[in-house]
Amino acid sequence: MSFKTILTVTSPGHGDADLKLGAALCEDVEAHLAVFVVGLAAPPPIGAYAAVVSEAWYQERQVDLEKLQARTDAVSGLLASMTISSDIASEYQEIAWADEAIGRRARYADMALLGPDGLSSDELKTNVVEGVLFHAGKPLLLVPAGHTPTLSPKRIMVAWDGRLESSQAVAWSLPLLRTAEDVHLVLVDPVEGNEEHGEEPGADAAAYLARHGVRVVVDRVPSQGRDVASALRQHAVDTAADLLVMGAYGHSRLRQRIFGGVTSSMLESPPLPVFMAR
Incomplete structure (x- = not known):
């Protein structure tokens, strides 16, 4: 088989390095770049103090949603400036279920790419790795800093x-x-x-x-x-x-x-x- 759809995952607060690596790889092999922007939500408060902190928790979620939308808009603008075929999706997910959400997106890709941005974030890395490998059964290309990904290695x-x-x-x-x-x-x-x-x-x-x-x-x-x-x-x-x-x-x-x-x-x-x- 050939790799015709490559997935990259990003979150609010992350840069564009992984997206650009994925775009360059897609351009090289004439593939489609699928981008998933995932916001990781903190779990709801429980216990005796839940009622006290629930308002703060709700406000935190609203801020998270605004950041997710801003990141999604920024990525959309970046993709629009490129010549490759691409699409973007976003989702706000509880941390415990983020890997499943990523896995659902990865099922529609041939492989996923995790570059320096993703590798430097333990939370995002764990969810991408488990989502792609366990919930989608697809391969994952890890690209450390200082390396350029290629699907034509010698x-x-x-x-x-x-x-x-x-x-x-x-x-x-x-x-x-x-x-x-x-x-x-x-x-x-x-x-x-x-x-x-x-x-x-x-x-x-x-x-x-x-x-x-x-x-x-x-x-x-x-x-x-x-x-x-x-x-x-x-x-x-x-x-x-x-x-x-x-x-x-x-x-x-x-x-x-x-x-x-x-x-x-x-x-x-x-x-x-x-x-x-x-």
């Missing part, structure tokens, strides 16, 4: 662990992998065996990619006392990768939040553009 590194999430990420990224000059399928401390990576770790995945016309080599990387995320980061540098493809949340979100993991590490500080799916 050197791609695929983090492969044999799980369903890795398989989904590979399937979604096939259009990118086919056109890349160099694809490294990377396994960190792979374990042989039918219930792990097979008799020759990486061979089955490489054969699958080769049948799709992907020029792929298998790299079996020892962790050498490092965590998996650190090993992947270093190998991305060693191979001069332009893009990292990886599955997201091979473990539960709760476990990731408590104990950390590769997904959490990459979301916290992506070393290069990351194409993430599950």
